Amino acid sequence: MCIDLSKKTLKADAVDEAKKRYVLSKKVHAIMKQTAVKLQTPVLTLYEQWGWDLYEIGFDHAHDAFRIALADPEQVFSKVDIPVEHQTVLLETIRHKMTVNPLKIRVDFACTCTTFDGIEVIREAMLTARHEVNDATWTVEFKMIAPPIYKCEVVTHSRNEGEAKLKQALAVIKRVMKENGGHFKQKSEPSIIGDKGLDEPDLAELLDNFKARQAEDDSANEEEENNDEGMGDIDLTENVAAEEDSSEEEEKK
Numbered sequence: 001m002c003i004d005l006s007k008k009t010l011k012a013d014a015v016d017e018a019k020k021r022y023v024l025s026k027k028v029h030a031i032m033k034q035t036a037v038k039l040q041t042p043v044l045t046l047y048e049q050w051g052w053d054l055y056e057i058g059f060d061h062a063h064d065a066f067r068i069a070l071a072d073p074e075q076v077f078s079k080v081d082i083p084v085e086h087q088t089v090l091l092e093t094i095r096h097k098m099t100v101n102p103l104k105i106r107v108d109f110a111c112t113c114t115t116f117d118g119i120e121v122i123r124e125a126m127l128t129a130r131h132e133v134n135d136a137t138w139t140v141e142f143k144m145i146a147p148p149i150y151k152c153e154v155v156t157h158s159r160n161e162g163e164a165k166l167k168q169a170l171a172v173i174k175r176v177m178k179e180n181g182g183h184f185k186q187k188s189e190p191s192i193i194g195d196k197g198l199d200e201p202d203l204a205e206l207l208d209n210f211k212a213r214q215a216e217d218d219s220a221n222e223e224e225e226n227n228d229e230g231m232g233d234i235d236l237t238e239n240v241a242a243e244e245d246s247s248e249e250e251e252k253k
Contacts, residue, residue, distance in 0.1 A: 028063050053079075053081070067098065103157065106192075107151070109185065110149050110183075112182060113181060128173075140153070163190040
């Protein structure tokens with residue numbers, strides 16, 4: 001039997017998806033191998049004990065399980081039968097191998113004001129937004145690109161929360177500009193600066209997808225249990241006896 005390994009007949013999307021899974025699998029194997037060395041256990045044994053189970057608990061890839069384990073280990077380890085000692089060593093290895101890089105998210109906007117103190121109006125709008133949005137955990141920055149175009153940036157580990165903060169800041173600027181006779185226009189949608197994070201979903205998104213799949217599995221299991229309980233009302237012995245009696249009467253006739 002011959003297996004054709006050529007990529008000529010494959011679609012570009014299928015090739016990219018396979019390449020992505022291959023890269024993620026290499027990262028997972030590097031973590032598993034390092035964990036096996038620390039535990040002085042063959043890596044194949046770890047795969048058989050709990051490694052393969054990471055692909056069966058609702059994640060698209062074990063790499064997603066490792067990323068969630070960085071933020072919330074209980075979400076992963078509660079679904080897999082893994083010894084406590086292995087959990088400790090695995091988490092140490094994940095933290096060493098999978099440092100989560102923050103994302104820089106940016107959105108461009110335009111501000112114009114033709115009043116006598118138009119520059120001060122624009123300045124007040126941005127200072128007001130910074131005062132209302134920024135706190136101990138968030139820092140939104142405003143920079144001028146070329147008048148009247150400005151940019152708003154935030155650095156975060158959560159893409160969804162970062163985009164929400166940018167939208168909140170733009171809403172404040174729009175409000176202040178309108179109150180003082182100025183004009184505001186958003187020039188672009190929030191986008192990630194740089195390549196990091198573009199190919200991997202946000203941690204919050206991974207957790208939401210995982211919880212949704214768990215809920216679907218739970219509802220499916222409940223439906224199966226209800227169907228099984230419904231079969232308990234049927235007395236199969238009486239049906240069999242009735243069929244035997246009817247067959248005997250037919251033979252006598």
